[in-house]
Amino acid sequence: MNVSRVSVAGLLAGGVAMALAAGLSAARADDSKVTVFAAASMKNALDAVNAACEPEVGEAAAISYAASSALAKQIEAGAPADVFVSADLDWMKYLSDKKLVRPDTEVKLLGNAIVLVAPKDSTAEAKLEKGFDLAGLLGDGRLAIGEVKSVPAGKYGKEALEKLGMWGAVEGKLAQAENVRAALKLVATGEAAAGIVYATDAVAEPGVKVIGTFPEDSHKPIVYPVAQTTDSKDAETPAFLKCLQSAKAAEIFKGQGFTVLAPSN
Structure with a gap:
């Protein structure tokens, strides 16, 4: 299985990971x-x-x-x-x-909800239902997602992909990140062709656009x-x-x- 696991430090050249770490240190200190x-x-x-x-x-x-x-x-x-x-x-x-x-x-x-995002200049569109060729949309690119065994957004995303019959085709194209904002950054910087993030993340990042929304019944409620x-x-x-x-x-x-x-x- 060819699955890419991306560290936050490697992902976020601009220093988002450093900010997270600094925040944790500050919280401990104060x-x-x-x-x-x-x-x-x-x-x-x-x-x-x-x-x-x-x-x-x-x-x-x-x-x-x-x-x-x-x-x-x-x-x-x-x-x-x-x-x-x-x-x-x-x-x-x-x-x-x-x-x-x-x-x-x-x-x-x-x-919250989970959505499929692409870089803001992308012309891709996705109808997220059974039969949709997500692997074809990705082409040679990667699908950014939170770590699917532990990060909630990744767990929700995997569940939806399995429910819609897409998991087997894209499993080898994953770029797994340590948190959902790291996955978002991969898409915004063009390092991934698309990504699964929360709807609220898409609102917060001007470098991406929503190209599809996962049906509510494709995963358990996001709470x-x-x-x-x-x-x-x-x-x-x-x-x-x-x-x-x-x-x-x-x-x-x-x-x-x-x-x-x-x-x-």
Whole structure:
């Protein structure tokens, strides 16, 4: 099987990976703030929500973005996070089963969709249904996707490709990335012919265009749960969680393309 696994450091020549790492280091170093570990796909929206919530919470949170899988493992290893926002239910359950998050604080916060994107100047179009020749669309190019065994966007993408009968033809053309924003960057820079990312990622990246949307019934529902960690130390964590579920946060999330699942406070 010829599957390309691409490291974030190699992918993001412009330094997005360095920013993610720097954010994690900053979060570890600044225990005077609410420390949030959040799925990479949330960056644009959550940065805006964080700024909007600062007056209400009394401080801006320190936020680290990466794949939900990587962040869950960091928390398991003892990283000092107060809040975890996952891009799927599986990684939240992983921490819940280990009693590393407080179940009384867990909320299904947001929903999303997965789409097929291509570089912004592409003329390709895709009708994502059974029988569509995705491998033909790719030609000699690669399909960028989050790591299909661990990264939520990659897991959703593989499930959809299998359901639509496309997986076998494209499995050898994958460029697997450590998080969905890394996969997005591969497409934006032309290193991949197409990519599977969240609809919200496509909104956030002007270097790509959506050429197809995967049917909702081709994969399980995309749900972003949030919870306070068991070892949370910051007294402002409850205020931050409350603001995440506020009407003003909901408007920001909707503006970035998310579906808001939690009732607004």
